[in-house]
Amino acid sequence: MTDHDVAGGGYSVDAYFGLVHAGVLSEDDRVELLDGVIVAEPPMDPPHATGISRAARALQYAAGAGVVVRVQSPLIAGPVSVPEPDVCLVPGCDADYVNRHPASALLVVEVSDSSLKQDRLSKSRIYAGAGVPEYWIVNLRDDHVEVFRQPDADQRVYAEHRVAHRGQRLELLALPGVAVSVADLLPPG
Numbered sequence: 001m002t003d004h005d006v007a008g009g010g011y012s013v014d015a016y017f018g019l020v021h022a023g024v025l026s027e028d029d030r031v032e033l034l035d036g037v038i039v040a041e042p043p044m045d046p047p048h049a050t051g052i053s054r055a056a057r058a059l060q061y062a063a064g065a066g067v068v069v070r071v072q073s074p075l076i077a078g079p080v081s082v083p084e085p086d087v088c089l090v091p092g093c094d095a096d097y098v099n100r101h102p103a104s105a106l107l108v109v110e111v112s113d114s115s116l117k118q119d120r121l122s123k124s125r126i127y128a129g130a131g132v133p134e135y136w137i138v139n140l141r142d143d144h145v146e147v148f149r150q151p152d153a154d155q156r157v158y159a160e161h162r163v164a165h166r167g168q169r170l171e172l173l174a175l176p177g178v179a180v181s182v183a184d185l186l187p188p189g
Contacts, residue, residue: 010036010080017082034122036080042114048086050187051111051138055087058184059109063175067106068094076103077130083123086111086138089174105132106174109185113140124148129156134173138185145182149173 011019016033019025030041044052052071060069070088077083082101087109090102108127110119119137127135128151135158137146144165148158164170166186169179183189 033082052086074101107134109136111138125156
């Protein structure tokens with residue numbers, strides 16, 4: 001198999017990381033591999049950066065020990081996708097990921113404004129296909145959180161999609177009894 005035998009000529013995960021090891025891509029390049037395509041990420045504006053900080057802090061506080069909250073770090077989401085979710089809750093401890101990136105997640109959170117369309121379409125399909133049980137979009141544009149649950153990995157879709165508003169709490173499916181306030185995920189308002 002060559003680098004481009006996957007996904008209609010796209011890159012495999014190994015080929016993608018090979019570009020990093022060969023120096024073609026640097027760790028400072030803001031790119032991710034989505035369904036075999038290397039996609040540039042736009043510069044981050046202040047509301048997006050604040051949203052990431054708030055989501056990471058809220059999840060770290062709520063989840064406690066036994067899980068790792070990763071921020072904009074690679075997630076191996078299949079043979080042709082390495083997204084870098086804004087916030088990702090993965091099982092285990094930091095030491096589990098010293099020599100490898102996680103290949104599963106308990107929860108993925110994307111903070112969205114200009115990327116809303118891509119997060120709803122491409123990323124939801126990638127995360128559902130990877131079997132991520134829960135995916136949240138912190139929708140800065142509409143001031144709510146979109147919650148996707150019940151992935152169908154074969155169809156690459158989530159069976160459940162709902163919206164959560166300020167004043168509500170979201171219980172994490174993977175951690176029964178652990179909940180996060182929607183207001184803690186959104187910009188102060």
